[in-house]
Amino acid sequence: MIQGCTSHAGKSYLTAALCRLLANEGCRVAPFKAQNMSNNAGVTPQGLEMGRAQLVQAQAARVVPDVRMNPVLLKPEADTRSQVVLLGRADAGLTALGWRERKAHLWPHVREALQSLLAEYDAVVIEGAGSPAEVNLRASDIVNMRVAREARAAVLLACDIDRGGAFAHLLGTWHCLTPEERAHLKGFLLNRFRGDPALLAPAPAWLEEQTGVPTVGVVPLLDIPLPEEDGVALKDRPSTAEDGFVALARLPRVSNLDEFAPLGSLARWVSTPAELAGARAIILPGSKSTAADLAWLRASGLAGALTRAAQAGTPVLGVCGGLQMLGRRIRDPHGVEGGGEVLGLGLLDLETEFAPDKTTRLTACTDPETGLRLTGYEIHHGQTVSGPGVQELVPGQLWRSGNVRGTYLHGLLEHPAYLERFLAWAGLTPPTPLPSLDARLDAIAERVRASLDWDFVRGLL
Template structure:
């Protein structure tokens, strides 16, 4: 028997598709169904490591990884067969079924989409055959009429599986009813018929004031408004790509004792791993793009980057390189993760055209050489003894993941005569500077370990199971009996 397919479309990027799809995965699971998520094509530098059918390790978008966990399913490359990781405004690395595909990466957009459609359809059909419900997420808007002929992620998917489609609008932006009507109106009749419900997301205010608009919209389209979801600050999941909102951090009405500035360079990647920090009482997270935003920070984090060399250029243009150096010189904590670790070193060397050459920030005596092939794997390890101010990490068992082209080495010749030399705490993975407040790691996901959060902050962030349980209660309240 083929699964019923529920598809979450949006009137725009940032409407809340990923969050709604995750909530529906959790809700259908709670009703006793076997559930899987699916997104044909995701454009994101937020990725997670999962097993591939041939026993290797590959990447899928973080949103589908979390949706699988919400569904109680093992994350699978078929759930996001095509992942586009932007490296520049006009270039993306193409990941097909978890693995980088150089030939597809060089193809024009439209030609690429047509080539991969049979494999996308096969992946979806396999998930339909194995599950009771498949919750499908669209991308951007289904009404991008310039891309309609080469669509492989929105209405082509909906037509293929005759999906029950929900169209989500961000009402907090304003113009939601026009967005819903305009999106529906731009679809051809056979696709309009697949839109079964409108969803107003991120609503703040008195829902009674919405009338008579939902009824008027239904009269024009035949589509009912099936849910009005209130604004969800601190909902517990990472925001969608490009959304930097610190209004939920620091706890509600609590004094801030620790300010963490995460440098938000243009090609930031895996920003989702910092979500637990936003939920800690007394901890404020700032997404920093100027030196002034680092001035009051207790910590500075240099996160992952899909283009470390280019993002280093951007940092220097903003004056952030000097600001990070001043922060370290003042004895305050600096943490570099993956691309951020590479930036903390002396040099980035690219002999294969992977990322580019660049001088690093010089806060760790490291040199990174970019390899042609990407290292993608889960990681589980016990942290060795770490010096202050990071000593609370010593001895902790942690899990995470690696996604990087760079291979980094400690250069003894770069710290000759140093009174306190830097240390390689874990071979190829973890380094601490001679100025011990500077720490660099290739392991993503450290803050998703409850033991790490508790050791560093003395508090616990809500678990994913708690987050999913809240979602289940919310879906029941907001949708009532309007879901198939």
């Protein structure tokens, strides 16, 4: 099990690396994360929703994604409210319960999913969440040390050394654990290290003297991207494009942002009208709270600036929630997002109504505008109907009005040919494409293995 001193310590990345390393040895391995809090989700072949990180880890393990690998997905809708997705389906009853109250209902499902994977696979690589040092959450924990105890897992504790204070983080976390929890902790990992590992001495030896736990890996800062679990990394990736860029609205509840990774250095996340100036194309990404994010778009001034840019001919693409915002009206009669009705931006002649049941499915279609065969996935409550003022390129999937396009198909820009067409509409040259995800996973696994005491880590199984 990989746990972390903090969020964004690299747990998902390291878990994917270990899954690929074990798969390469011929081990039948499955990833597992009991509870994921993220608006970056995807769809399994069975049409069930699960966290993007576990979908990537399943590919790393070379197994078919299964919602048991992420039985609980929490999708934040506001600072104090999240939709609960249990075993791939949104659960309104659990969503309505309080944070601590719902834990008792979730743990039996987590335990059953974990035990079934342990019974079916040679090994399970488990990812924790946040930090096990959050003692205020110990009584209601269903994702860190309670899972380690249930699985009798050996825990490796990772720390992001690039942020500083690594040895204090590791030692402090160890001090926050109970003796029973410390018994599961078998090694420390220093992640995202820059420089010469020899300069770390004598700190690792000192840490082992204090805790009895060895440092079993110093993993370098790797410039090999994987799809992000959440939006934390948005601020870390400014655009470096000199001849124009694609502006992406930095919505407060942005979802599925990883699908825009193929834009590379052309992508620039924007929050103000001034930042939008000079954009060659604009993207409204998905949102977990469409009406609230539309209100933010107006309050920030981006709505007006985006509308003026669209009217001046700038290509605009709305994906899922962004598509709904581009329409004329959004209705929520069943209270999916709190109820009510709001006016959209009116750039597409569409009206959307939120249905109680969520659509989650893998989708394939042919775009008549480009002739391209497109595959992707859908995750949305909205049911959208078109008026006479918009061209419905693919029924229920893809719409266009002049230079403004909208789609429910996540992953559109992950098709190199469609990305090239989209950027051509903006007068931009496609960036150097990323290697395939499989190639990146192999490269990460190789680098991580070289950075670990692999015999020790492998021996923990």
